[in-house]
Structures are given as C-alpha cells and as structure tokens.
Amino acid sequence: MNIRPHDLLWLHADTTLLHIKESWVAQQWNAQQPVVVRRDVMRQDRIPIGVRGSARHQRAAGWVREQDVLRIDTPEGLLAHASDSVFRALPTVEAVMQLHQQRWSWSWGVTGSTGFALATGLPVLHASSDLDLLIRAPQPLQAEEVTAWQQQVSRLPCRADTQVETPVGAFALNEWLREGRVLLKTARGPRLTTLPWTEDIK
Numbered sequence: 001m002n003i004r005p006h007d008l009l010w011l012h013a014d015t016t017l018l019h020i021k022e023s024w025v026a027q028q029w030n031a032q033q034p035v036v037v038r039r040d041v042m043r044q045d046r047i048p049i050g051v052r053g054s055a056r057h058q059r060a061a062g063w064v065r066e067q068d069v070l071r072i073d074t075p076e077g078l079l080a081h082a083s084d085s086v087f088r089a090l091p092t093v094e095a096v097m098q099l100h101q102q103r104w105s106w107s108w109g110v111t112g113s114t115g116f117a118l119a120t121g122l123p124v125l126h127a128s129s130d131l132d133l134l135i136r137a138p139q140p141l142q143a144e145e146v147t148a149w150q151q152q153v154s155r156l157p158c159r160a161d162t163q164v165e166t167p168v169g170a171f172a173l174n175e176w177l178r179e180g181r182v183l184l185k186t187a188r189g190p191r192l193t194t195l196p197w198t199e200d201i202k
Contacts, residue, residue, distance in 0.1 A: 029053075
C-alpha cells in the first residue's frame with residue numbers, strides 16, 4: 001500500500017486510533033471523517049496520522065494499523081472534486097480550479113483545510129481561508145516553470161502556500177526561492193539544507 005504524507009485515509013468503522021492523548025478525539029472523531037497521514041517514521045504496519053477537531057486548534061497525532069485503511073484520497077486526486085464541490089464559490093476552491101486549468105510538468109495537489117473540505121464536504125472553509133498546495137518533485141524543479149507557477153499563484157483569489165515534496169522530505173517553495181536554503185521536514189525531524197533532493201544535509 002503506497003501511503004504518503006498528506007494523504008487522507010478513510011478507515012473501517014471499528015477502527016481504533018492508537019496512542020492518541022487528546023481527550024476530545026474520543027468525542028469528536030468517527031470513521032465518517034478521514035485522518036491525514038503525517039510525516040514520521042513508519043513502524044511495522046502502523047501509519048502515523050493526524051486528526052482534525054471541530055476547533056482550529058484541535059489537532060491530535062496518533063497511529064492506525066494499515067489493515068484499518070479502507071480508502072485513500074491523495075492531494076492530487078482531490079483536484080477532480082473542485083469543479084462540482086459545494087464550496088466551489090469560495091476563493092480557495094476557485095483558486096484550485098484556476099491552477100487545474102494549467103498544464104504543469106509535475107504532479108501537484110491540494111492539502112490542508114481545502115483538501116479536507118473537498119474530500120468530506122464538511123464546512124471547514126471560509127472566505128478568508130488560505131490554500132495549501134503540494135508539488136511532487138522527485139527531481140529538482142526547473143527554475144523557469146517554478147517562476148511561472150509562482151506568478152500564477154500570486155494572481156489567485158486567496159493567499160496560497162506551496163510545499164515541495166522530494167524523496168527526502170518537504171520544504172516551503174517561498175523559502176527556497178527567497179533563501180536558497182530551506183528547513184526540510186523529514187520523517188526524522190526538520191533539517192536546514194541547501195540540498196533538499198539529497199540525503200546530504202548542509
């Protein structure tokens with residue numbers, strides 16, 4: 001089973017979330033809502049996940065067994081839900097549709113609240129929500145296309161942040177363009193590097 005950070009996992013109804021410390025999870029979470037894969041070291045057949053609560057500050061980290069996964073919604077797959085979403089008039093969903101009309105050489109998708117709303121139909125978005133985007137980049141990005149992407153993003157009807165996923169971890173595209181050095185989020189923690197596509201951290 002190919003499961004990656006930011007994927008939304010739908011679980012079997014009798015699933016038990018493991019190693020959850022926050023008490024609100026027992027009252028608020030049920031299998032009719034997906035959990036999100038978070039970045040951590042995989043442990044045997046257990047997947048690191050995060051749980052969203054009804055309040056913005058309510059986020060909990062835990063684990064699920066791989067056998068409990070019923071379905072996976074990827075950030076890329078959620079793009080297809082934008083045009084017929086009940087939230088299509090909201091700025092972040094409108095922005096997704098605008099970007100989706102363009103051709104890009106990389107695979108990309110939507111995460112965060114917008115991705116969650118597209119997957120579930122739950123009203124977690126509002127007119128001032130930010131948009132979280134993800135670019136899959138197994139190889140270094142070409143500067144010309146990155147510039148074109150950033151220009152398009154700057155014209156969107158909402159604030160948008162892009163995270164770039166490499167084989168080693170993920171980093172903020174804005175930081176990369178501004179500094180040339182990034183805080184790379186890896187399964188073993190964040191590392192400062194100028195080489196986000198390699199294991200060598202400098």
